[in-house]
Amino acid sequence: MxxxxxxxxxxxxxxxxxxxxxxxxxxxxxxxxxxxxxxxxxxxxxxxxxxxxxxxxxxxxxxxxxxxxxxxxxxxxxxxxxxxxxxxxxxxxxxxxxxxxxxxxxxxxxxxxxxxxxxxxxxxxxxxxxxxxxxxxxxxxxxxxxxxxxxxxxxxxxxxxxxxxxxxxxxxxxxxxxxxxxxxxxxxxxxxxxxxxxxxxxxxxxxxxxxxxxxxxxxxxxxxxxxxxRPFDLRRGRGKKAQKEAFAIDRGPANDWVSMAKALDAADALPGSSVDMSRFRSRGRTKFFVVSNYGSNGDSKKRGRRLSSEPAFTVTGKVSRNKIYRTQTDYEENKFDRFTIAESGVLQTFPHNFPWSxxxxxxxxxxxxxxxxxxxxxxxxxxxxxxxxxxxxxxxxxxxxxxxxxxxxxxxxCGDRTRCPENSHKVSRPRRKPSL
Missing domain, CATH: 3.40.50.150 (Vaccinia Virus protein VP39)
Incomplete structure (x- = not known):
């Protein structure tokens, strides 16, 4: 190749x-x-x-x-x-x-x-x-x-x-x-x-x-x-009690779906990796849960959740808005993290070092x-x-x-840009705030 x-x-x-x-x-x-x-x-x-x-x-x-x-x-x-x-x-x-x-x-x-x-x-x-x-x-x-x-x-x-x-x-x-x-x-x-x-x-x-x-x-x-x-069951119950119980359980055999933690840990372990899971690692295990940017069942106040031991939500252009919590305490105190672009790419199965530009x-x-x-x-x-x-x-x-x-x-x-889509190279610049 x-x-x-x-x-x-x-x-x-x-x-x-x-x-x-x-x-x-x-x-x-x-x-x-x-x-x-x-x-x-x-x-x-x-x-x-x-x-x-x-x-x-x-x-x-x-x-x-x-x-x-x-x-x-x-x-x-x-x-x-x-x-x-x-x-x-x-x-x-x-x-x-x-x-x-x-x-x-x-x-x-x-x-x-x-x-x-x-x-x-x-x-x-x-x-x-x-x-x-x-x-x-x-x-x-x-x-x-x-x-x-x-x-x-x-x-x-x-x-x-x-x-x-x-x-x-x-x-x-x-x-x-x-x-x-x-x-x-x-x-x-x-x-x-x-x-x-x-x-x-x-x-x-x-x-x-x-x-x-x-x-x-x-x-x-x-x-x-x-x-x-295997397919992932999207209809499984996930109340607070169920989430706390599931958070401590390793799920599924080797031929089960691939979890976020497994994919990101594998990328982290590669030479020169662009992914660093150390911020979510405790006692040798990567653990976190993700709260989606989207509402659940049409209710924008009820955000969907996924554990690190489960697959990610559909990775959309709003992936950077998802909130990641290490523990339930962090969730209650609203201390959250975000996926990096490299990590989001890995969840899409792009190489860890793909040159996003x-x-x-x-x-x-x-x-x-x-x-x-x-x-x-x-x-x-x-x-x-x-x-x-x-x-x-x-x-x-x-x-x-x-x-x-x-x-x-x-x-x-692009060549000299004359055949590129019209205005496609135009970059909008933020308006400068007036000085006081």
């Missing part, structure tokens, strides 16, 4: 195209599986993280890139992957996308049927659909673009992920991909979609994702990736696909097998990238 970004031309041999790439969850997964990837990302902060990590990147709008710069995508790309922005579909948001599911299903069918895209775009705008909701159509547009572009081969494998609310849309995708009808021009895929729980793949947090996997017909049937860990780093962490889940899905999509123990063990540490490589990737991704 080569080091990230070390080739003379970073785009040589790229196989995976990651739309809406974020800081690189799927790219990191591809790297540890031995594949090169290139990502398209709109947010300049996420791009800075990607450059620092040695991940080839186009700082661009996915839609604009498809329409005007499609020829810049390497011919070697045969895997299309991506997770369109989920805010409008997420249960944490207002849910405008969930309310528009039936409408979006119809737009998916219209795209494949051969209707003029300009008319479809006009209808999308006239219906005042959240622009982020419309981005769920982009993977299909990229797929059709590859099929209809002379000299291009259809993508061999497609991997898409989103929040669970999008599963009905992935189901429509799968039906159409299997049919080969309309603009697919007879190109057919074996395709299926499922809800996958991250803790069942060794991710130390509870997070459910809707995943679609498709392969060109002739490459074998698509089946659901096999889980490696730019601003809004907590948001970058929360927006990312957990790389360990990505490794399972990509490995299964490409080879029908789970990632090897060696590959999983090797994903704990990221190889440092030289400043020269970072500069080269920034030049590829």
């Amino acid at each position: 080569s080091s990230p970004g070390t080739q003379i031309d970073p785009l040589t041999g790229v196989r995976v195209l990651d739309l809406f790439a974020g800081p690189g969850g799927l790219d990191v997964a591809a790297h540890f599986l031995g594949y090169k990837s290139v990502g398209i990302e709109w947010d300049r902060n996420a791009c800075e993280t990607r450059y620092a990590a040695g991940l080839p990147t186009f700082h661009a709008d996915v839609s604009v890139m498809r329409q005007t710069r499609f020829d810049e995508i390497p011919q070697s790309v045969d895997v299309l992957a991506g997770g369109p922005p989920c805010q409008s579909f997420s249960v944490a948001g207002r849910g405008t996308g969930r309310a528009a599911l039936d409408t979006v299903k119809e737009f998916i069918r219209r795209l494949v049927s051969g209707e003029e895209e300009a008319r479809i775009d006009e209808d999308l705008h006239s219906m005042n659909v959240d622009p982020r909701t419309a981005l769920v159509l982009e993977p299909l547009r990229w797929l059709l673009k590859a099929i209809e572009t002379e000299g291009r081969d259809p993508y061999r494998v497609i991997v898409l992920e989103q929040v669970p609310a999008v599963l009905p849309l992935w189901d429509v995708y799968a039906q159409l991909l299997r049919s080969g009808e309309g603009r697919l021009g007879g190109v057919k895929y074996e395709a299926d979609c499922w809800e996958l729980k991250t803790e069942q793949f060794g991710v130390p947090q509870t997070r459910t994702r809707a995943v679609l996997v498709a392969r060109l017909v002739g490459s074998g049937a698509v089946s659901q990736p096999s889980t490696t860990h 730019g601003n809004d780093q907590a948001q970058q962490v929360g927006n990312a696909v957990p790389p360990r889940l990505g490794m399972h899905v990509l490995s299964h999509a490409l080879h029908d097998v789970a990632p090897s123990d060696t590959q999983l063990a090797g994903s704990a540490t990221w190889q440092e990238v030289s400043p020269d490589v970072t500069a080269r990737l920034r030049d590829i991704g």
Whole structure:
């Protein structure tokens, strides 16, 4: 496996195209599986993280890139992957996308049927659909673009992920991909979609994702990736008495879900670790509990809690607002700590020393696909097998990238900035307080 970004031309041999790439969850997964990837990302902060990590990147709008710069995508790309922005579909948001599911299903069918895209775009705008909701159509547009572009081969494998609310849309995708009808021009895929729980793949947090996997017909049937860990019971009782009792208990056998303490302790033990759990360690054990930033059952005054012997809550862009207490006494006295960016990244299964860069780093962490889940899905999509123990063990540490490589990737991704998204490099500066 080569080091990230070390080739003379970073785009040589790229196989995976990651739309809406974020800081690189799927790219990191591809790297540890031995594949090169290139990502398209709109947010300049996420791009800075990607450059620092040695991940080839186009700082661009996915839609604009498809329409005007499609020829810049390497011919070697045969895997299309991506997770369109989920805010409008997420249960944490207002849910405008969930309310528009039936409408979006119809737009998916219209795209494949051969209707003029300009008319479809006009209808999308006239219906005042959240622009982020419309981005769920982009993977299909990229797929059709590859099929209809002379000299291009259809993508061999497609991997898409989103929040669970999008599963009905992935189901429509799968039906159409299997049919080969309309603009697919007879190109057919074996395709299926499922809800996958991250803790069942060794991710130390509870997070459910809707995943679609498709392969060109002739490459074998698509089946659901096999889980490696047990699910975590989200409905368990957690009154104060139960919490105090559970706080002192070691939970679960080796094949149970991975706890926060186990993941963070493992990262802490690595050479040159960016994680330090000593502040939570007592008598040789790491113990704490987390009080979520989110309310429980809709009650903002009743915050959810997780013990260090349990998986984390879903790591979101608000992860830095979660409060961590060492003891019940600290909780009663409101003496709390916070997860660092490195620790939050480890709970997402990023390497402990992943070079988070730019601003809004907590948001970058929360927006990312957990790389360990990505490794399972990509490995299964490409080879029908789970990632090897060696590959999983090797994903704990990221190889440092030289400043020269970072500069080269920034030049590829941004150049002179004339083709970057409009105003994306504009940095707002805080207003200076008037002197007295």
